[in-house]
Amino acid sequence: MTIRAPNRFRRKLESLVSLSASAGDQLERVTVRHDNHPTRADLIPRHDTQGGRLILMEGFACHYRTLTGGRRQIIAYLVPGDSYDLDAPQHTRLGHEMMALTPVCVARLARASVASVTRDYPAIAEGLRVAAQVDEATVREWLVNIGGRPALERIAHLFCELELRLRAVGLADADRFDMPITQYDLADTVGLSSVHVNRTLQELRRQGLITLSGRSLTILNRPAFQAMADFQPDYLRLRKTG
Structure with a gap:
């Protein structure tokens, strides 16, 4: 018997x-067709006029801006279940791109399908x-993080956020989750050098707050970790269930 993998887009909306x-089943029907893309692939179609919504079903991706001299600033992470409105006004998309950080699987809903399912x-x-409001709130939280917290708290806050977002779609277990984001990606996210990121990760390990083995990160003391990071998860708007 074939076991169907959970639909992360459904899980994401159900967390909000x-x-x-019937609504959940409809989400599964409209996202049944997927496209696969390799690591570092550009996921926003250039000169796109079809619109609709791009949905990340598997893998990690990011929005980023390329700065003068080729430097990069990551401005958002997308985890399975997250989506992007391709009908967003063109001026809001100008100058930023979406890139796969791992091999990814994406579904695309045509504009007519989005209109039909939401009607x-x-x-x-x-x-x-609500997902759009959470995205906006997350941008504000990242601004506070990069502008107001020292390195240790900055990275810890990001890990707290990722753990909860992955847990909401069934991809974190016992405070452990896949963390395929490289130290170079982290550096481009939190405004530090890769060397500084490496030292910060070592300090988090030394304090007994995390273990990081390969592509797997475990938060060892969630209350202490969240307190140190000044992490308040309300901005993620996750429903309390069970």
């Missing part, structure tokens, strides 16, 4: 709003609206 079984299932429309 209550969906009926027929208001809870899905509400889930997408």
